[in-house]
Amino acid sequence: MTDIKHMEARTAEHRPTGQGVTRRESLRIGAVGALSASLQLTRRSWAEAGSGNREADATEPVRTTTGETRIWDGHTHLASIRGEKPADRMAQLIEYADRMRIERLVVFMGWPFAYDPSPDQFRRQNDQVLAAIHDWPDRVLGYAYVNPNHIDHSLEEMQRCIVRGPMVGIKLWVAKRCNDSALDPIVQRATELQIPIYQHTWLKITGNLPGESTPSDLAELASRHPRATLLCGHAGGDWELGIRTVRPFKNILLEVAGGDPTAGFVEMAVRELGAERVIYGSDAGGRSFASQLAKVEAAGITDREKKLILGVNLRRLLSPIFKTKGLKS
Amino acid sequence: MQIIDTNVSLSRWPLRRLPLDETPELVARLRRYGVVQAWAGSFDGLLHKDIAGVNLRLAADCRKHGNGLLVPFGSVNPTLPDWEDDVRRCHEEYQMPGIRLHPSYHGYQLDDARFAHLLELAAERKLVVQITLTMEDERMQHPLLRVPHVDTKPLLEMAGTRPDVPIVLLNAFRSVRAEQAAALASAGNIYFEIAMLEGVGGVGKLLQKVPIDRLLFGSHAPLFIFESALEKLRESALHGRILKGLCTDNARRLHP
Numbered sequence: 001m002t003d004i005k006h007m008e009a010r011t012a013e014h015r016p017t018g019q020g021v022t023r024r025e026s027l028r029i030g031a032v033g034a035l036s037a038s039l040q041l042t043r044r045s046w047a048e049a050g051s052g053n054r055e056a057d058a059t060e061p062v063r064t065t066t067g068e069t070r071i072w073d074g075h076t077h078l079a080s081i082r083g084e085k086p087a088d089r090m091a092q093l094i095e096y097a098d099r100m101r102i103e104r105l106v107v108f109m110g111w112p113f114a115y116d117p118s119p120d121q122f123r124r125q126n127d128q129v130l131a132a133i134h135d136w137p138d139r140v141l142g143y144a145y146v147n148p149n150h151i152d153h154s155l156e157e158m159q160r161c162i163v164r165g166p167m168v169g170i171k172l173w174v175a176k177r178c179n180d181s182a183l184d185p186i187v188q189r190a191t192e193l194q195i196p197i198y199q200h201t202w203l204k205i206t207g208n209l210p211g212e213s214t215p216s217d218l219a220e221l222a223s224r225h226p227r228a229t230l231l232c233g234h235a236g237g238d239w240e241l242g243i244r245t246v247r248p249f250k251n252i253l254l255e256v257a258g259g260d261p262t263a264g265f266v267e268m269a270v271r272e273l274g275a276e277r278v279i280y281g282s283d284a285g286g287r288s289f290a291s292q293l294a295k296v297e298a299a300g301i302t303d304r305e306k307k308l309i310l311g312v313n314l315r316r317l318l319s320p321i322f323k324t325k326g327l328k329s
Numbered sequence: 330m331q332i333i334d335t336n337v338s339l340s341r342w343p344l345r346r347l348p349l350d351e352t353p354e355l356v357a358r359l360r361r362y363g364v365v366q367a368w369a370g371s372f373d374g375l376l377h378k379d380i381a382g383v384n385l386r387l388a389a390d391c392r393k394h395g396n397g398l399l400v401p402f403g404s405v406n407p408t409l410p411d412w413e414d415d416v417r418r419c420h421e422e423y424q425m426p427g428i429r430l431h432p433s434y435h436g437y438q439l440d441d442a443r444f445a446h447l448l449e450l451a452a453e454r455k456l457v458v459q460i461t462l463t464m465e466d467e468r469m470q471h472p473l474l475r476v477p478h479v480d481t482k483p484l485l486e487m488a489g490t491r492p493d494v495p496i497v498l499l500n501a502f503r504s505v506r507a508e509q510a511a512a513l514a515s516a517g518n519i520y521f522e523i524a525m526l527e528g529v530g531g532v533g534k535l536l537q538k539v540p541i542d543r544l545l546f547g548s549h550a551p552l553f554i555f556e557s558a559l560e561k562l563r564e565s566a567l568h569g570r571i572l573k574g575l576c577t578d579n580a581r582r583l584h585p
Contacts, residue, residue: 080528080529081529092529092530093529096529096530096564099563099564099566100560100563100564202468203469204468204469205467205468205469205470205471205472205475206467206468237466237468237469238468238469240345259466259469260465260466260525260553261553261554261557262465262552262553262554263347263348263349263550263551263552263553263554264345264346264347264348267348282529284529285528285529285530286527286528287527287528287529288526288527288528288529288530288531288560288561288564289529289560289564290557290559290560290561290563290564291527291554291557291560291561293560294554294556294557294559294560295554295557297556297560298554298555298556298557300348
């Protein structure tokens, strides 16, 4: 998540205009303001979505890669989207994802956000994500949101959501800095399950939250757990420092979501880490798919490198748990 | 589709080399996506004290590259001695249609009397005034170059008294929310571009609050990736009059 206050404000300010307007009607009246109303809350497969959207396209996507690029977005949220139910919110995210030709979305955390959620709170948020997965099984993946301040409950939640449920990874946010040894049981269990751990990281000149991890904190965790697969969320925000910090730790991958679309970011990440260690994510709905995709699509790197970042790497990370669950990628 | 990009900069970003910071390369990228006009300021205008030299180079670069695509918007710093002559030169010597201000880099607020005087001069010369509210995310600024966002509150009162000056707020949406933008749009002749607009479907959602005729296309290239702004049009499924208004028509009304 990028900027909590900004995102919550945006959630509050985006009021849909109503329901029941078809996509074609919305286009006919030319009412971009009726965008939310035009979102059809139906379940559609990826293939159906692709063909259904083309007639409405205002502009063609910026696709600099040749051939098919299967885009998996490793970082989305149900927050910052209007809707009473997870299904309502997920339908909107899927509609936007269709426009941008994104095949699958990883969702974690529900709403409302809480810096240090109680077990009841993170269970409730995971239930919201489980509902979204239930409605969109071929489009949505989930990471279980846990809190290292509640280790036993977190391990139970991993059992519920991942071992017995459909989720495929772990999300850690800002409850406790990740260099703390309290995280070890969670990381050990995730390593046993062969799932990735997504750790939010920022390095803010304006000051981090008390429990907000930096890339250096993640590097400490990585050195204690060399077999764990760790994702450095947001590349630490200050990506020029984040990239250098995680560079020596081969079990850390860098995630590019949630910061401004600053030119040169992905090029530096690929130069210093190799494309195999860079993962695309958007942080939608607080961020736009557009700005975050452009970081990769417009980067001065090869087609092969773009494809790795936009989907191949994430599929590789998830392949053990997909195999365990019998899922197809 | 033709695009007028109202927010590009030439020369060097002071803190990092950028993939498109050579003007010919920037022009080539803009042309690839149908940009027919780009309103160009200069990164040098942020910190250089010799603003007259900055604007001289900017005008020369715009003449030399792009075959008319680049439209120079000279920097004016009203805290410098004899700044009024920079306004005159921008208008008379370089035939610029507007000027670009960086209040937070130059150390003044929008309730400063010099800013009010600058608007008077702009009105007399029929210049568009661009105000850059920020250049980058405040959380990742260089520790020795921490620059606050420009506070737009004074504009709410001031803009109503100057309907004769079009004011374009650049990089507004890092610090200005949709409701505030709506209030500013109601208060005066104020426009916004989309470079720092975020949130999924952000342009479509903004249009629920701000009239389409106040929105312009802007990329903040080459510091930001040009394609980011372009993809936002697609994400919000803009089309027809709205798409054309945002991409070209609204800007053409300001600079025919």
